[in-house]
Amino acid sequence: MATISLCMIVKNEEQVLARCLDSVADLMDEIIIVDTGSTDRTKEVAARYTDQIYDFTWIGDFSAARNFSFSKATMEYIYAPDADEVLDAENRARFLDLKNCLLPEIEIVQMWYVTEAFNTVMNVKRELRPKLFKRLRTFTWIDPVHETVRLDPVVFDSEIEILHKPLSVHGSRDFEICERIYARDGALSPKLRKMYAKELLKCGELPDFERAEDFFTMEWEKDPMAEAGREAACVLAHLARLQGNGAELMKYALRDMLDTPCAEICYELGCYYKDSMDYDEAIVWYQNAVSETECILDVEAGGKKSLEGLVACYEALLAQAEKAELQTSSEQQKQSIEIYEQQLAVYREALADWQLPEE
Structure with a gap:
């Protein structure tokens, strides 16, 4: 033994x-x-x-x-x-x-x-x-x-x-350690760099992203199409959206589109258009995140988070259509309501069934 x-x-x-x-x-x-x-x-x-x-x-x-x-x-x-x-x-x-x-x-x-x-x-x-x-x-x-x-x-x-079975998450502690290492060494190991990006996207708040901006900007500017650059783009696109900087968000998103786009960038675009109440455009990008692209950092961007976005968009479109139908009923409005209800049911069910991959 x-x-x-x-x-x-x-x-x-x-x-x-x-x-x-x-x-x-x-x-x-x-x-x-x-x-x-x-x-x-x-x-x-x-x-x-x-x-x-x-x-x-x-x-x-x-x-x-x-x-x-x-x-x-x-x-x-x-x-x-x-x-x-x-x-x-x-x-x-x-x-x-x-x-x-x-x-x-x-x-x-x-x-x-x-x-x-x-x-x-x-x-x-x-x-x-x-x-x-x-x-x-x-x-x-x-x-x-x-x-x-x-x-x-x-x-x-x-x-x-x-x-x-954690009682709480430790993101703030981990962010502080990464910030200290970068301040001391001017770099992070490839593994730690990826973990830092993952953790930011999963539980970071705006101040965490702002403190990380210099590091990930440096990584992106080295080579936007390299693995490190694409991961940095996900972090920087999220920061730009949180700051309401649409032009900056589009810079990172469009560069990502030159190669195979990732689900994280599609999700950020979906959120951007949803926040702008352009629900039809948001739906396009959320659907791309769910079914047309792969995640490179956060699997929830291509699953739970984008499905939540789709549900929110169809709820908003349905509410708009029902309000318009009350004011001026038409066959076209009734058809729109029916379509929105059907899509909402589909994505609510998908959201309820979604779970992390087994391994």
């Missing part, structure tokens, strides 16, 4: 920490809690499960805190949950089975990360994430001739599902 150290970093998690540890504590051989500055009862809760509680001064760097937590581990493997994660009974059994039969050559175990509520970066209901790590890696020579050391880790994709 493999031995496992649980290594967790926490800050002000008194509301969820016991829920998490109750679901995994008996599966662990040691529990290590690293506190990065709690002002609530987090450490008091943690003390019910372990005496290995360490303080780590927060420096705005989750990697540094996690590296510190891993440095305290002594078992064969390290499990790295967050405090808002839970294993239910079925997945506790799967975890125990894994622990009993884990082959020593496996260096990383991935588990399904399942978010039941809103998540600021995920575009699916569940995705595989590395969660269990071999503490000390052994190196193996491979190939019978021209031999070399295997560099890629041996990864096992398990069936374990970790339930992510």
Whole structure:
């Protein structure tokens, strides 16, 4: 049976920490809690499960805190949950089975990360994430001739599902970290750049977009048609719409149209025309977002959000038609009302049925 150290970093998690540890504590051989500055009862809760509680001064760097937590581990493997994660009974059994039969050559175990509520970066209901790590890696020579050391880790994709149950989103915290890194380094890694854009589109407010404007403008100006440039265009188009700057919005949208347009830009155009009460034009762009284009950052732009826009547009058109019909009834107005009612029913049903992709 493999031995496992649980290594967790926490800050002000008194509301969820016991829920998490109750679901995994008996599966662990040691529990290590690293506190990065709690002002609530987090450490008091943690003390019910372990005496290995360490303080780590927060420096705005989750990697540094996690590296510190891993440095305290002594078992064969390290499990790295967050405090808002839970294993239910079925997945506790799967975890125990894994622990009993884990082959020593496996260096990383991935588990399904399942978010039941809103998540600021995920575009699916569940995705595989590395969660269990071999503490000390052994190196193996491979190939019978021209031999070399295997560099890629041996990864096992398990069936374990970790339930992510956050009490709130952490967008503002993440934005602050990205802003600090950009101010310090003048750049973000490709992964962090994409995550920053995703999180802005999912939960950012106008001030968040305004603080991010310089960074994404720089990315767009490097090459508007590159992956980074197109992602930046989505952020900047959204900012322009929030600011009521139609000309700026059209600049980013039209450049995106030179290549394969993305659903996010079509959604922004739909919102722009809806806000201008040009509902027929808004419908064109919302429909393009839903059925003619692909999302590059936010899957909801091509689904839930655009469907909500379509419902709002047809509700507005129906209200206008019914008002006109009361004043001057005609066969054409009756037909318009019937069409709007039919379309409204279609999109209400589509909206009710829409959900994030499974994986």
